[in-house]
Amino acid sequence: MLTATKNELLTRVDPGTPMGELLRRYWQPIGGASQLDGNPIKAIRLFGEDLVVYKDLTGRYGLIDRHCPHRRADMSYGWVEEKGVRCSYHGWLVDEKGHTLEQPYEDTTLPRTSAREGCNVRAYPVKECAGMLWAYMGPLPAPELPVWEPFTWDNGFREIVLAEVPCNWFQCQENSIDPVHFEWMHDNWSRRLKGSNSNDAPKHLKLRFEAFEHGLIYRRVREGQSLEDRYWTVGRVCLWPNGFYLGSHFEWRVPVDDENTMQIGWFFVRVPNGREPYVQETVPTWVSPIKDDSGRWISSHVINQDIVAWVGQGRIADRTKENLRASDIGIQMMRRRFFEEMDAVAAGKDPGGVIRNPNEAQCIPLPNMRRETNTQGVPLDKFEDDPVLRQLLREFRYHYGQPPEVRRSFEEAMGIAG
Ligand code: FES
Ligand SMILES: [Fe+2]
Numbered sequence: 001m002l003t004a005t006k007n008e009l010l011t012r013v014d015p016g017t018p019m020g021e022l023l024r025r026y027w028q029p030i031g032g033a034s035q036l037d038g039n040p041i042k043a044i045r046l047f048g049e050d051l052v053v054y055k056d057l058t059g060r061y062g063l064i065d066r067h068c069p070h071r072r073a074d075m076s077y078g079w080v081e082e083k084g085v086r087c088s089y090h091g092w093l094v095d096e097k098g099h100t101l102e103q104p105y106e107d108t109t110l111p112r113t114s115a116r117e118g119c120n121v122r123a124y125p126v127k128e129c130a131g132m133l134w135a136y137m138g139p140l141p142a143p144e145l146p147v148w149e150p151f152t153w154d155n156g157f158r159e160i161v162l163a164e165v166p167c168n169w170f171q172c173q174e175n176s177i178d179p180v181h182f183e184w185m186h187d188n189w190s191r192r193l194k195g196s197n198s199n200d201a202p203k204h205l206k207l208r209f210e211a212f213e214h215g216l217i218y219r220r221v222r223e224g225q226s227l228e229d230r231y232w233t234v235g236r237v238c239l240w241p242n243g244f245y246l247g248s249h250f251e252w253r254v255p256v257d258d259e260n261t262m263q264i265g266w267f268f269v270r271v272p273n274g275r276e277p278y279v280q281e282t283v284p285t286w287v288s289p290i291k292d293d294s295g296r297w298i299s300s301h302v303i304n305q306d307i308v309a310w311v312g313q314g315r316i317a318d319r320t321k322e323n324l325r326a327s328d329i330g331i332q333m334m335r336r337r338f339f340e341e342m343d344a345v346a347a348g349k350d351p352g353g354v355i356r357n358p359n360e361a362q363c364i365p366l367p368n369m370r371r372e373t374n375t376q377g378v379p380l381d382k383f384e385d386d387p388v389l390r391q392l393l394r395e396f397r398y399h400y401g402q403p404p405e406v407r408r409s410f411e412e413a414m415g416i417a418g
């Protein structure tokens with residue numbers, strides 16, 4: 001249980017809030033680079049700020065205020081040029097630094113005036129990595145963008161999946177340090193949804209949570225497993241500050257504002273042995289629906305099930321009314337670390353996990369239960385022996401709504417297209 005004050009501290013993300021300031025110290029994934037392929041400018045709301053992300057005609061990315069510095073028209077209805085975005089109202093041109101470069105009427109009639117003074121807008125650096133766009137919204141200089149080891153793997157089919165989740169980010173992230181929910185939400189509930197009448201998923205028998213530089217690790221033993229199992233010897237990573245890493249995919253819970261979260265997943269499936277080299281020209285990005293036609297939350301896929309839990313906790317979970325127990329030790333550790341890191345930022349320090357040394361950021365290994373599978377690969381006829389690969393060959397089990405063209409590219413990559 002938390003006090004209302006502490007709950008506010010963990011959940012509020014606007015500029016100037018302690019958590020908003022902390023999370024702004026890290027590069028955040030904000031979508032797939034391929035989302036800008038059709039229309040190179042897109043409105044986006046992040047951390048309570050209305051912005052546009054764009055790619056200009058020279059390939060430079062920008063993330064700037066959604067409102068034009070002139071009279072605040074919507075820049076997402078402007079267009080990109082060689083340098084920056086031009087507002088469609090009176091043609092002002094703004095670049096990726098937030099500087100107004102052109103004011104057509106003033107430039108024509110009042111040359112060499114100071115008309116551009118005071119016309120800068122908010123602007124944040126954007127980088128592309130692993131097919132995703134990343135933004136840094138904190139004080140400059142920006143730290144290094146961490147290149148997690150899986151981003152360096154080749155011969156894999158990757159896809160990026162977004163879901164717009166109408167609740168606060170922190171309850172989504174608490175799910176990253178919650179092993180027991182797999183037994184109930186993903187195993188027993190899935191079996192019930194398919195008609196089972198019993199709760200016969202293997203029980204959790206033992207849990208351990210540990211802190212490390214880039215987050216927390218949880219280890220678990222379930223019925224039928226032992227202390228030799230990789231779920232115990234390696235474990236899974238609650239990635240600091242708002243990610244989750246499970247060996248073949250990442251998830252991030254990026255605050256849109258206090259009451260909305262963008263769930264972003266990055267998924268990797270290595271092609272079967274014999275199909276190398278496989279080079280993926282572009283990484284597809286798609287948005288997963290979370291409600292069905294009747295207005296109910298979709299519950300058929302793994303992360304859709306998680307979303308049912310998150311939104312069910314309320315727009316902002318009321319932690320004054322909860323009862324944490326033994327399965328929640330990791331959640332308590334995570335909250336404690338957030339409070340410590342907020343204090344560190346308030347004291348003017350870099351919080352944990354921020355990387356300033358470029359060499360350190362190049363290929364950062366994480367505890368990984370599936371490194372061998374994902375780097376060496378397995379022959380197609382052995383996919384059946386691996387519970388994750390077996391299911392993925394049949395369907396994309398994580399999110400509802402994979403577009404048919406993405407499925408087709410996946411099947412072609414795997415060599416199973418009909
Ligand atoms: S409002 Fe954008 S140029 Fe006038
Ligand atoms: Fe889950």
